[in-house]
Structures are given as C-alpha cells and as structure tokens.
Amino acid sequence: MTTGGDPDPPVRSEHGVRIASAAGIDLDGLLLRGVSWGGIRTCLEVPQWDLLVDVGAVDHRQVYGRRVLLTHGHLDHLGGLANHVALRELMGQTPAEYFLPPSLVEPVQRLLALWREIDRAPLEVQLVPLPAGQVLPIQRDLALQSFETVHRVNSQGYLVWRVAQKLNEELQGLPSHEIAQRRKAGEVVTHEVQHAEIAFSGDTRIEGVLQHPAVMGAQRLVLEATFLDERVPVDQARRLGHVHLQEIAEHAERFTCETLVLTHLSQRYSLEEAARLVRATLPTELADRVVLL
Ligand SMILES: [Zn+2]
Numbered sequence: 001m002t003t004g005g006d007p008d009p010p011v012r013s014e015h016g017v018r019i020a021s022a023a024g025i026d027l028d029g030l031l032l033r034g035v036s037w038g039g040i041r042t043c044l045e046v047p048q049w050d051l052l053v054d055v056g057a058v059d060h061r062q063v064y065g066r067r068v069l070l071t072h073g074h075l076d077h078l079g080g081l082a083n084h085v086a087l088r089e090l091m092g093q094t095p096a097e098y099f100l101p102p103s104l105v106e107p108v109q110r111l112l113a114l115w116r117e118i119d120r121a122p123l124e125v126q127l128v129p130l131p132a133g134q135v136l137p138i139q140r141d142l143a144l145q146s147f148e149t150v151h152r153v154n155s156q157g158y159l160v161w162r163v164a165q166k167l168n169e170e171l172q173g174l175p176s177h178e179i180a181q182r183r184k185a186g187e188v189v190t191h192e193v194q195h196a197e198i199a200f201s202g203d204t205r206i207e208g209v210l211q212h213p214a215v216m217g218a219q220r221l222v223l224e225a226t227f228l229d230e231r232v233p234v235d236q237a238r239r240l241g242h243v244h245l246q247e248i249a250e251h252a253e254r255f256t257c258e259t260l261v262l263t264h265l266s267q268r269y270s271l272e273e274a275a276r277l278v279r280a281t282l283p284t285e286l287a288d289r290v291v292l293l
C-alpha cells in the first residue's frame with residue numbers, strides 16, 4: 001500500500017517551526033507520519049517504502065509495514081511487536097521483516113514463543129539481526145545501515161541510503177549509442193553514488209548521532225529530543241540516555257542535515273510549547289529547518 005495519490009498533508013506552523021499533522025508531513029517528497037512520545041509510544045512510518053520504525057503500539061493502518069526497524073527493547077518502542085505480527089496474519093499478509101540489534105533476537109524469539117502459547121496464533125516472523133555499521137540492500141535502489149547509539153539498554157539507529165548508478169564524468173555528453181558500444185566492449189561506464197535519504201536515531205544520548213557524520217548530514221534526520229527546557233536539566237537527560245534541546249543548540253553547526261525532525265518529546269510539552277522552545281533555544285538557521293512530530 002502506498003499513499004502516492006494522497007494530497008500533501010497540511011503543515012501547521014507555530015513560531016515559524018513546522019509541526020507535522022496527524023496525516024504526517026511531506027519532507028521533500030518523502031511522507032513521514034506516525035506517533036512518538038517519550039515513554040508512551042513510538043511508531044514512525046514511511047509508507048512509500050512500506051517501512052515502520054519501532055512498534056511501541058500499532059493499529060490496523062500499519063498492516064502495510066512489511067519492513068520494521070527496531071531500535072531497542074524499551075516497551076514504548078517494542079511493546080506492539082506481537083500485535084503487528086498478528087495483525088499481518090489476520091489480514092493475510094506475508095510475515096514482515098523485523099530488523100533489530102543482534103542482542104534482541106533471542107529475547108524476541110522467546111517473547112513470541114510465549115505469545116504463541118497464549119494466543120495459539122502462528123506468529124511467523126523474519127528476524128533480521130543487523131550489527132551496527134552493517135549495510136544491507138533492501139530494494140534495487142535502497143540500502144539500510146544500522147549505527148551504534150548510546151542509551152540505557154543496547155540500542156541502534158538506522159540510515160536509509162539511496163543507491164544509484166551514475167554515468168562516468170568523462171562520458172557525459174557522448175551520444176548514447178557510443179556509450180552503449182563502450183559498455184558492450186566491456187568498459188565500465190558508470191559508478192555507484194549514494195545519498196543518505198533519512199536517518200532515525202531511536203532513543204540515544206546526543207553522541208549517538210554526533211559520532212556519525214553520515215547521520216548528521218542525512219537529507220532528513222529524525223532525532224529524539226525528549227527534554228526541551230530546564231524542567232529536566234541536561235545532566236538528568238543524559239543520565240536517562242536522552243537528548244536535550246540545549247545540547248542540540250550547543251552542537252548546532254554540526255547538524256548539516258537539510259531537515260531536522262524532532263520526535264519522542266516528553267509529554268510534559270505540548271507541540272505548541274515545543275515550537276516556542278525550539279525557536280527560543282536554537283540558532284534561527286537551525287530552527288528554520290526543524291519539524292516537530
Ligand atoms: Zn523511548
């Protein structure tokens with residue numbers, strides 16, 4: 001299922017900071033939607049790629065998600081896993097692929113075995129352990145890479161690369177029949193180019209993203225920002241394994257992404273209040289690139 005024919009979701013703006021609507025937000029041609037509140041539930045969606053990031057809770061709409069990226073085992077990110085598996089079975093879908101940190105494979109298998117005993121459903125899954133740093137092609141022009149993050153439990157984020165073949169510089173402008181001839185003769189006429197489409201931090205301290213330049217420079221960076229003001233100070237945020245808005249401000253010049261999507265906010269902040277704090281805390285140039293979801 002894709003939403004290619006849907007109109008662009010409306011975008012609300014408070015203090016000049018964009019806020020995703022319930023229908024999601026179009027980020028330069030890539031629809032991102034879903035829900036993410038710190039400690040409550042996280043399930044982000046990229047319908048174009050049939051992709052979900054975490055399954056803290058799911059509903060019937062998310063049955064299309066045949067690729068699920070799991071960042072870590074906290075309940076607000078993993079609690080809906082068995083529901084998602086069962087939902088796809090109910091709707092006659094093939095088992096989804098669940099990409100996850102290798103350390104989670106065995107506990108998740110045990111968890112599903114218990115649910116099978118209780119629910120008497122097959123609950124078939126494809127668990128795909130993805131060690132941090134590993135790159136895995138997921139379709140002809142897309143590859144997935146996990147990256148190490150820093151949280152209270154074992155965790156990782158994900159980067160989606162677009163992979164394309166580009167004609168070699170020296171051949172550009174040549175007539176196509178000549179290029180075809182050269183290719184036929186065995187000459188390598190193209191080279192691979194990669195573009196970091198989107199990165200998902202999952203739950204992490206800020207160094208979980210700072211230490212990965214490709215993540216910081218992704219076209220779209222979806223970053224957790226659980227705490228936004230002095231009600232929870234930076235050192236406490238760090239102890240809890242989360243990012244504080246103040247830290248984003250401190251490292252503002254390192255955020256070379258085009259769009260910075262802030263998610264996983266603590267429920268103590270409304271989106272309107274979050275927009276005000278983003279505007280007041282971040283340099284204008286970075287605040288202008290922020291989307292709240
Ligand atoms: Zn969380």
Ligand SMILES: [Zn+2]
Pocket residue numbers: 072074151203
């Ligand atoms: Zn967590």
